Amino acid sequence: xxxxxxxxxxxxxxxxxxxxxxxxxxxxxxxxxxxxxxxxxxxxxxxxxxxxxxxxxxxxxxxxxxxxxxxxxxxxxxxxxxxxxxxxxxxxxxxxxxxxxxxxxxxxxxxxxxxxxxxxxxxxxxxxxxxxxxxxxxxxxxxxxxxxxxxxxxxxxxxxxxxxxxxxxxxxxxxxxxxxxxxxxxxxxxxxxxxxxxxxxxxxxxxxxxxxxxxxxxxxxxxxxxxxxxxxxxxxxxxxxxxxxxxxxxxxxxxxxxxxxxxxxxxxxxxxxxxxxxx
Numbered sequence: 001x002x003x004x005x006x007x008x009x010x011x012x013x014x015x016x017x018x019x020x021x022x023x024x025x026x027x028x029x030x031x032x033x034x035x036x037x038x039x040x041x042x043x044x045x046x047x048x049x050x051x052x053x054x055x056x057x058x059x060x061x062x063x064x065x066x067x068x069x070x071x072x073x074x075x076x077x078x079x080x081x082x083x084x085x086x087x088x089x090x091x092x093x094x095x096x097x098x099x100x101x102x103x104x105x106x107x108x109x110x111x112x113x114x115x116x117x118x119x120x121x122x123x124x125x126x127x128x129x130x131x132x133x134x135x136x137x138x139x140x141x142x143x144x145x146x147x148x149x150x151x152x153x154x155x156x157x158x159x160x161x162x163x164x165x166x167x168x169x170x171x172x173x174x175x176x177x178x179x180x181x182x183x184x185x186x187x188x189x190x191x192x193x194x195x196x197x198x199x200x201x202x203x204x205x206x207x208x209x210x211x212x213x214x215x216x217x218x219x220x221x222x223x224x225x226x227x228x229x230x231x232x233x234x235x236x237x238x239x240x241x242x243x244x245x246x247x248x249x250x251x252x253x254x255x256x257x258x259x260x261x262x263x264x265x266x267x268x269x270x271x272x273x274x275x276x277x278x279x
Contacts (some may be wrong), residue, residue, distance in 0.1 A: 005186065005207045008199075009123055009159075010176050010216045011065055014080045016206055019066040019200055021047050022123055027068060029195035033170035034155055036136070041070035048075075064095060073114040073254060075099050080178075082123040087147065089126075092118050096152050109175055117153045119261070133161035134171060251277050 006013045018027045028042040035041075050064040060145050066078040077095055099116040120126065135156045139148040149206065157171075159179045166172050173189055177196050180186050190197035206212045246269055253263045254277055263274050 004183070004215060005203050006216050008081050008203055011079060011080050011082070012216045013066055013203070013206060013212075014178075017202055018049075018078065018210060018213070020202075023198065024068075025200060026199050027066070029170070029193070030174050031070075031119075033067070033174050033253040034134070034157065034247065035076075035117065037070065037074065038072075041074060045069070075103070075116045075120065077117070077119070077121045080121045081126075082124075084124045084126075086183045088120070088122075092154055094105055096154070113151060115151050115153065117155065119155045119157065121159070121175075123159050123179075126158055128157050131161060133158050133163075133175065143279050146239065156273070161255055176253055195198075247273070251273050254278065 008014060008017060015123050017023075020026075024045045024047065027047075028045045031037075032039070032042045033043065046069045048067050048069050050067040064077045065080055068076045068078075071077065076127075077099060079092070079095075079115065085091070096116055096118050096146060100113060103114060103116075104110065104112050106135070138150050139152060140146060141148070141209060150213040150235055157175060157200075162172065166176075170193065173193055173196060177186065177189050177199060180189070185201050186203075190200040198207070250263050250269055254274070260274050263269070263273060
């Protein structure tokens with residue numbers, strides 16, 4: 001039977017589950033499972049304003065899905081992405097950079113900078129280079145392996161790569177919760193982890209709220225429509241770039257007095273397109 005619950009992968013539902021100040025124990029348990037940090041970091045998780053503001057009014061802005069601070073001051077951003085988006089890696093780098101720069105003001109010591117961590121959860125394959133469902137990235141020398149700094153870190157969690165059977169980790173259980181599509185999956189996970197049990201209960205409450213369900217479904221439709229528009233625009237841009245390149249080749253060939261028929265065969269452009277370059 002299909003799950004009657006709202007999908008926890010829906011970014012609105014995800015924010016209501018993990019971005020609720022009344023349930024930071026749910027967030028703390030997930031972060032503890034995903035991150036390689038000391039236990040003391042999770043003793044006190046505080047949600048902070050998810051808006052990323054620049055110094056100048058013209059600076060590019062950003063709104064994180066869930067932003068939190070650990071007990072030792074580390075800054076964590078959690079992003080959930082269902083539909084594939086172009087330039088996702090670049091966006092994560094932008095978020096991390098802004099999370100660093102917003103920590104200090106002019107004249108402050110760089111010692112004030114705390115470690116900034118981004119967790120990107122995708123319902124598509126973001127890292128095709130390997131089959132691992134959890135990839136962790138930091139600044140290091142790829143030749144020697146020596147670390148430069150751990151002040152910036154990206155954790156990529158990919159739901160399609162999640163193995164069917166448990167690998168014995170709490171992270172597998174949390175990602176299985178996010179990936180769940182059936183009641184039975186949620187019930188099984190809830191029995192093994194009290195924090196996931198609480199998250200399942202909260203998910204049921206949200207699903208039974210008519211207004212939340214309407215907003216979540218509207219948000220999901222917008223996400224897919226937006227992804228389709230972005231893909232169409234990218235494909236249109238690539239096609240336009242290709243045609244402009246072929247026109248440049250045709251124009252150069254005309255300057256060399258090549259016959260129009262040969263240029264048509266070379267570029268695939270129509271006679272009309274090529275002849276229009278003569279005017």
